[in-house]
Amino acid sequence: MRSFTYERAASPAEAARAVATTQGAKFIAGGTNLIDLMKLEIETPTHLVDVQDLGLDRVEETEEGGLRIGTFVSNTALSAHPRVREDYAVLTRAIQAGASGQLRNKASTGGNLLQRTRCAYFYDTNMPCNKRKPGDGCAAIDGFSRQLGVIGTSDSCIATYPGDMAVAMRALDAVVETVKPDGTARAIPVADFHRLWGDTPHIETALEPGEMITHVRLPTPLGGQHFYHKVRDRRSYAYALVSVAAVIQSDGTGRVAFGGVAPKPWRSEAADAQLPNGAAAVVRTAFADARPTEQNAFKIPLAERTLAGILAEMRS
Amino acid sequence: MEFNAPAGENLFDRAKIVGKSTPRIDGPLKVSGRAPYAAERHDVAANQAYGWIVGAGIAKGRIRAMDLDEARRAPGVIAIVAATEHEPVASSDFNYAPLFGGREVSHYHQAIAVVVAETFEQARAAAGLIRTSYTNGEGTFDLKKAAPGAPLASDRPSDSAKIGDFDAAFAAAPVKVDERYTTPDEAHAMMEPFATIAAWDGPKLTVWTSNQMIEWSRQALASILKMDADNIRVDSPYIGGGFGGKLFVRSDAVMAALGAKAAKRPVKIAMQRPLMFNNATHRHATMQRLRIGAERDGRIVAIGHENWSGNITGEAGENATLQTPKLYSGANRLIANHIAQLDLPEGNAMRAPGELPGHLALEVAMDELAEKLGMDPVELRIVNDTQGMVPGEPDTKLSDRNLTRCLREGADMFGWSKREARPGRSRKGRWLTGMGVAAGYRAAPTMKSGARVRMTDRGQLVVETDMTDIGTGTYTILAQTAAETMGLPLDAVRVELGDSSFPVSAGSGGQWGAASSTAGVYAACVALRRMIGEKLGFDADAATFDGGRATLGVESWSIRDAGALTAEDSMTFGEFKKDYDVGTYAGHFAEVKVDAYTGETYITRMLAVCDAGRILNPLSARSQVIGGMVMAAGAALTEDLHVDKRFGFFANHDLAGYEVPVHADIPHQECVFLDTLDPVSTPLKAKGVGELGICGPGAAVANAIYNATGIRVRDYPLTLDKYLDRLPAIA
Numbered sequence A: 001m002r003s004f005t006y007e008r009a010a011s012p013a014e015a016a017r018a019v020a021t022t023q024g025a026k027f028i029a030g031g032t033n034l035i036d037l038m039k040l041e042i043e044t045p046t047h048l049v050d051v052q053d054l055g056l057d058r059v060e061e062t063e064e065g066g067l068r069i070g071t072f073v074s075n076t077a078l079s080a081h082p083r084v085r086e087d088y089a090v091l092t093r094a095i096q097a098g099a100s101g102q103l104r105n106k107a108s109t110g111g112n113l114l115q116r117t118r119c120a121y122f123y124d125t126n127m128p129c130n131k132r133k134p135g136d137g138c139a140a141i142d143g144f145s146r147q148l149g150v151i152g153t154s155d156s157c158i159a160t161y162p163g164d165m166a167v168a169m170r171a172l173d174a175v176v177e178t179v180k181p182d183g184t185a186r187a188i189p190v191a192d193f194h195r196l197w198g199d200t201p202h203i204e205t206a207l208e209p210g211e212m213i214t215h216v217r218l219p220t221p222l223g224g225q226h227f228y229h230k231v232r233d234r235r236s237y238a239y240a241l242v243s244v245a246a247v248i249q250s251d252g253t254g255r256v257a258f259g260g261v262a263p264k265p266w267r268s269e270a271a272d273a274q275l276p277n278g279a280a281a282v283v284r285t286a287f288a289d290a291r292p293t294e295q296n297a298f299k300i301p302l303a304e305r306t307l308a309g310i311l312a313e314m315r316s
Numbered sequence B: 001m002e003f004n005a006p007a008g009e010n011l012f013d014r015a016k017i018v019g020k021s022t023p024r025i026d027g028p029l030k031v032s033g034r035a036p037y038a039a040e041r042h043d044v045a046a047n048q049a050y051g052w053i054v055g056a057g058i059a060k061g062r063i064r065a066m067d068l069d070e071a072r073r074a075p076g077v078i079a080i081v082a083a084t085e086h087e088p089v090a091s092s093d094f095n096y097a098p099l100f101g102g103r104e105v106s107h108y109h110q111a112i113a114v115v116v117a118e119t120f121e122q123a124r125a126a127a128g129l130i131r132t133s134y135t136n137g138e139g140t141f142d143l144k145k146a147a148p149g150a151p152l153a154s155d156r157p158s159d160s161a162k163i164g165d166f167d168a169a170f171a172a173a174p175v176k177v178d179e180r181y182t183t184p185d186e187a188h189a190m191m192e193p194f195a196t197i198a199a200w201d202g203p204k205l206t207v208w209t210s211n212q213m214i215e216w217s218r219q220a221l222a223s224i225l226k227m228d229a230d231n232i233r234v235d236s237p238y239i240g241g242g243f244g245g246k247l248f249v250r251s252d253a254v255m256a257a258l259g260a261k262a263a264k265r266p267v268k269i270a271m272q273r274p275l276m277f278n279n280a281t282h283r284h285a286t287m288q289r290l291r292i293g294a295e296r297d298g299r300i301v302a303i304g305h306e307n308w309s310g311n312i313t314g315e316a317g318e319n320a321t322l323q324t325p326k327l328y329s330g331a332n333r334l335i336a337n338h339i340a341q342l343d344l345p346e347g348n349a350m351r352a353p354g355e356l357p358g359h360l361a362l363e364v365a366m367d368e369l370a371e372k373l374g375m376d377p378v379e380l381r382i383v384n385d386t387q388g389m390v391p392g393e394p395d396t397k398l399s400d401r402n403l404t405r406c407l408r409e410g411a412d413m414f415g416w417s418k419r420e421a422r423p424g425r426s427r428k429g430r431w432l433t434g435m436g437v438a439a440g441y442r443a444a445p446t447m448k449s450g451a452r453v454r455m456t457d458r459g460q461l462v463v464e465t466d467m468t469d470i471g472t473g474t475y476t477i478l479a480q481t482a483a484e485t486m487g488l489p490l491d492a493v494r495v496e497l498g499d500s501s502f503p504v505s506a507g508s509g510g511q512w513g514a515a516s517s518t519a520g521v522y523a524a525c526v527a528l529r530r531m532i533g534e535k536l537g538f539d540a541d542a543a544t545f546d547g548g549r550a551t552l553g554v555e556s557w558s559i560r561d562a563g564a565l566t567a568e569d570s571m572t573f574g575e576f577k578k579d580y581d582v583g584t585y586a587g588h589f590a591e592v593k594v595d596a597y598t599g600e601t602y603i604t605r606m607l608a609v610c611d612a613g614r615i616l617n618p619l620s621a622r623s624q625v626i627g628g629m630v631m632a633a634g635a636a637l638t639e640d641l642h643v644d645k646r647f648g649f650f651a652n653h654d655l656a657g658y659e660v661p662v663h664a665d666i667p668h669q670e671c672v673f674l675d676t677l678d679p680v681s682t683p684l685k686a687k688g689v690g691e692l693g694i695c696g697p698g699a700a701v702a703n704a705i706y707n708a709t710g711i712r713v714r715d716y717p718l719t720l721d722k723y724l725d726r727l728p729a730i731a
């Protein structure tokens, strides 16, 4: 880990300005991902701007009946919030399927959206990795890729966005609210927040340099039944092989997003439309362009079977 | 004292303390964080500096250059010892690849430098500034490719044996199984990483470290650093898990010693977790072939177990055939253990080396045979229990073996009779449920073990031995043994462990520690009793020691009246033991539910019924067995060092990628000990249990998965991707 300087900003715009104008600066929230990466020198910020004092630690009701979540609301607090449990149960379940109790106490909403991939080669600085070092090559494509992406990947990078919370947020069509260094705000649908890797796997989100997440907005509740099934090798404290977030209405229509398969929570409206036709139809549509490796091809049938299990539970 | 004949009736048969469930005497220190582990020994040496080990970035090749300038200029840096500027250290009897290698790199993350700085953070930061360039060499990393040409193990002739005419008998057998199984490389993944504080005082070196075998390690350090062992002190009173990974000196101790010499200050190193998987030793992967032929009544007529593994040494490897000659009868036998040379990190012992993967194959093959025979798998094992002999060793006697009881009583306790024998037929909603069984065998060796006992003039007893407590409960069983032998209450005994200035013990390994070290403490206590008797004028061997007094006939003495005394002795084990096979046995049972949609496996119940002689402390013995069962569950379901065959290293080298079981994976576990005694083992008639608990449960889980799903997977770990396509069709 390199040495760094540290400050606590007084307002979101100031924080954004500080990050934009200080060479090598980054935001820090709970630190549960960033500090680990700094220890390994995968991230080497020279200056950290802490977002904890900005009053962004509340969940508020919006006028249209949704929720507005401050970026510093912890995963624990968000998943336990009565309105979230009542109206956005898929989100509660997704968050609680992630990490551990201790980590969720520290992990923030914005930080969770921005957690980086868990590709083993990304984590080993002796290995070639385009995401760590653009143009370096990708050790995973012909290597240990069992956990990695099957769709939306590229010849440069086949890593996944590994998190859970965002998969539920994608099913809910949440919106990420930000402030830019010049003080202007913008709203980015979660659907557009994470980028596909393409030739630039080191650029992972739609955020501009210094742009800070202030809130995540949940639209009005969808009703329906909420499911989050995270399939993993052990029963807790592991990243998803595949996860499925689904909100299903009594008429069989609904929404479904997949985690652990792509650079972003994977959902398409065309696949949603297949829900009444069953899991196979949804997965066929959602994964039509899949390019799995030999090691991770199982993720596609696994996604189908996981969704089928949810639909069976829905029926019973 | 020599143990030279089976034990007769003795004081332990009337024991009041030994054999009773006793909470750990070191428990309060541990739960309150006051038991100092190696890296926490801030008081042992003033002015400690911090070391950070740099690991090689390639698996095989040569270091071209190391640019150390920037690191040397970094804040707080006191010294850097680097491979390009230092002689390679020598080897030892306990490691092959040099622990600090010079320019030749023999495995990934081999130590190539240590940076010593004023703070931990400065050492780590400076290490990040070292730039190393390499010339890559060619290496062999693929066991599957290397296996066909791998020679038979040469170092141990018993590793390959033929008895009778295996080929003919197998060919003629009416019912047979011929299957291949693989088990992956595994990591010890102990909670406490390697950690050492090293300090020099002139020619004398002290290492406060975390190590299972104090004397081995003192000798190894002497070889590696080319110094006189008498100038080395090793101290390791508390160990946060070892599982065989800390049987040997590793690079933390060597680099701390070299760093301390260069810095002219004590140096502390706690190895960073990402280095723990490739720098350390590991359990070797195996490929196994099992051929078992039986008569229609289930009696085995031919049993063949072939094993392939690889090691950097081209020797030793993982001998998965170990249990096979011991568990089942059968007149025609084949054992073959092949070892390939691989350039992966050095493999070595991990909890039940050989037997853990051996049971994962053999005990599944037995399940497959039972199914082909249409026989209950518990019955098949009982029919083939060796009943009073070691197959192929007609001259070897069995000491005490109750495998059939383990299986029968286990089956009763577990509700085995409720098992649906037809696989894949028990489904409730989305859950497929099943039960599995496996037998377990692990040898119960003993090794010479010494101790010193000091009685103070206040009648307190201090036990000193270089024996270690690796979380196993050694402190407590040694206190129990001393208290029992001296007739003192448990709280009158203090136990000091792990210091090479104490008498040499058996150490902790191979499940020999508990049996050997309690015998050693017993020997020292008998010597002390004799000194007391001499002092006070009675025949100590004839007297009874109880309640702080010795009694002989109508006379009685307070042992305190003998004043302060110190006695030292060792227990050695006589030739007569060579005539016996001394083993421990278990019946392991598991129940699982498997999600019919996703293939996720949940273990719901586990039971081990163990036959291991006198159980010295049922409370801590139970912890050992259930800990073994957890580790076996990991071996069956999740643990897997993924070999990157291009770069030659274990790619998932942290605890996020190497998945040991977590609480949610571990269900209700039960462990029952049969009330048995083994007079051939030690005067206490006790044997080890620490490795018995891992021998078999993994296969019981695998067999339960088969019983639940009807799907047999023979490549461990049994992750769902290996059988997803064979699960019931979904609507």
Ligand SMILES: Cc1cc2nc3c(=O)[nH]c(=O)nc-3n(C[C@H](O)[C@H](O)[C@H](O)COP(=O)(O)OP(=O)(O)OC[C@H]3O[C@@H](n4cnc5c(N)ncnc54)[C@H](O)[C@@H]3O)c2cc1C
Pocket (backbone or CB within 6 Å): A026, A027, A028, A029, A030, A031, A032, A033, A034, A035, A036, A051, A071, A097, A098, A099, A100, A103, A106, A107, A108, A109, A110, A111, A112, A113, A114, A115, A162, A163, A164, A165, A211, A212, A213, A214, A237, A238, A239, A240, B656
């Ligand atoms: C052992 C372990 C297991 C885990 N398992 C899971 C799991 O199963 N599922 C899962 O979903 N997650 C898992 N996680 C990841 C965890 O959820 C994330 O580490 C956490 O959510 C990150 O939040 P944080 O507040 O600590 O972020 P930080 O580490 O503080 O920051 C992460 C990134 O976000 C940036 N950032 C933070 N706040 C803002 C902001 N307001 N605006 C712009 N940028 C910002 C930082 O600069 C940094 O790049 C696991 C983590 C660990 C360590």
Ligand code: SF4
Pocket (backbone or CB within 6 Å): A117, A119, A120, A121, A122, A128, A129, A130, A131, A132, A137, A138, A139, A140, A141, A148, A156, A157, A158, A159, A201
């Ligand atoms: S998959 Fe992506 S993160 Fe992994 S090594 Fe390749 S480029 Fe790096």
